[in-house]
Amino acid sequence: MSFSVTEPNPATKWLAGLLVVGYAVITLIPLLWIIATGFKSPTDSIAYPPVVLFEPTLEGYVNLFTDRTRATEQMLAEAGPPQTWYDEIARARGTVISGPSRYGERFLNSVIIGFGSTALCMILGTAAAYAFSRFRVPLKDDLLFFILSTRMMPPIAVAIPIFLMFRNLGLNDTHIGMILLYTAVNLSLSVWLLKGFIDEIPVEYEEAALIDGYTRFQAFYKVVLPQAATGIASTAIFCLIFAWNEYAFAVLLTSGTAQTAPPFIPNIIGVNGKDWPAVAAGATIFLVPVMVFTVLLRKHLLRGITFGAVRK
């Protein structure tokens, strides 16, 4: 490496690295604590002083996925020996498993609504972004500003009329309603991000295709779409994460059939009040996929959070 005045000296680098790693470790503690608590027994989870080394148990996960009832000695004796390992964990606490909990359903709702809205959003968003990028659309800047401004609205304020509208249309607490709503909220992000990605594809490719006799549609899906694939994929992940994490609309507009996981997880209660290992287990299952996606997205993070303005 050649000498450069702007290259920090090794000591500076060391110190900077040390400070950043220190911050990263501190910031990770709450997340690691969630994951660890999921594997603790109820006693360990509320021990003082907090325990770092403990005997891991799957009790939290069993409690998360099952409903249990308290059983008397006699009932336990009548029920016979435990059939499965999770039965055994429940029996050890003097309870019997009465059935699966709601968590599985709620998680599935999150998956359906997340992926459904992302798919719809990508179809609409790619088409609109292509048009904004390539054609002279009247009032283009105003329309783009309008699209972005819809994202800025406080969700609670928008929720009042949407609640009324959905009630009249019978869309309250339905998957379709939530998919449409999240699609609308995410469209601003997808249009702005995708427009940036499509702007970067040279127009000459399409022009060549058009001269070769492609129609506009063919040029769009045979030339532009494959080129924009990375951009579309990362935009899709951003939309998915948003729909996955969304809480305000979910808590106001869904209660039963279409409720997603975020409003559900905080309300998990055990037999003796708040069951923190179960809450932590639910949170872990819910949060870890997002962390994986974050690692996949790392090159495009900045673009995503600034609506494509900062590209690096």
Add this chain to the structure above:
Amino acid sequence: MTDTPIDKAVQRTPEGISRRIRGLSDRAIAWIFVAPTIFLLLAVNIFPLIWTIRLSFTNFRVNRPNNDVEWVGLRNYQRILTDPDIWNTMQATAHFLIWTIILQVLIGFALAFLINKKFKGNDLWTTIIVFPMMLSPAVVGNFWTFLYQPQIGLFNYVIAFFTGADPASFSMIGDVHLAPWAIIIADTWMWTPFVMLICLAGLRSIPDSIYEAAECDRASKWRQFWTITIPMALPFLMLAVLFRGIENFKMFDLVVQLTGGGPGNTTTLTSIDLKREAFEKWRTGYSSAYAVILFVTVFGLASIYVKALNKVKER
């Protein structure tokens, strides 16, 4: 007839459709592509907005559909703007906004500055630092209440460990004076990475040649920092501040899970207050007027934001 793949594709397309597609002008295609998006946004955003504005002039209540709906003119607005409770809410929101922005900008910028020293493995650590902001605020906020528990909470334990205080003697979310700081700490933990990422982009956009020139002129590092680094990173910093400002002005999920607005009304931010009026007291007309006031505020901030975005884009 030639046999190129395109011609084959053309032949395979049914006559009517192919003529219709080929015949479309670019302008028509543009509209076909844009229309669904605009239509959905009109249906899910603008139509409800107009409805809200209409409701804000009435005394409508969702839970009493049989009551006569009366036009009350501007009375809802008048009541909101003169209500001392609302001003308390605004104060709580302002306190939250100002401190989160100050802390996040200071820590975020410092981190970006350090990461920009290009030590080994900085990419990996940047990704790790970013984790909190990608997660669900409601789920994480709920878990923070566990960290904040007196006696058993990890946060209290750590504070007690370093200060020697009794970990059971203070409750971050139960104390009137501490609760506003509890939400500021959790929000700062969550969103500092956001400011950091934007600042990092700003610092990386400064060309090395400027520092080299300054070095030739024997400008001290300190002077370089204040006359080159800060001014050149400022548009990015502004962008981060505006974005955090807008986001925290409408903050709901994290805080509602952490404190639920309590104790008392000390952490009742505007969104939480609005939720209570609209979905607990069901004062639909009144809360619609409240919502309109928030719309106007956010819309004003948003238009400044877009101007700032465009400025950054020009760089």
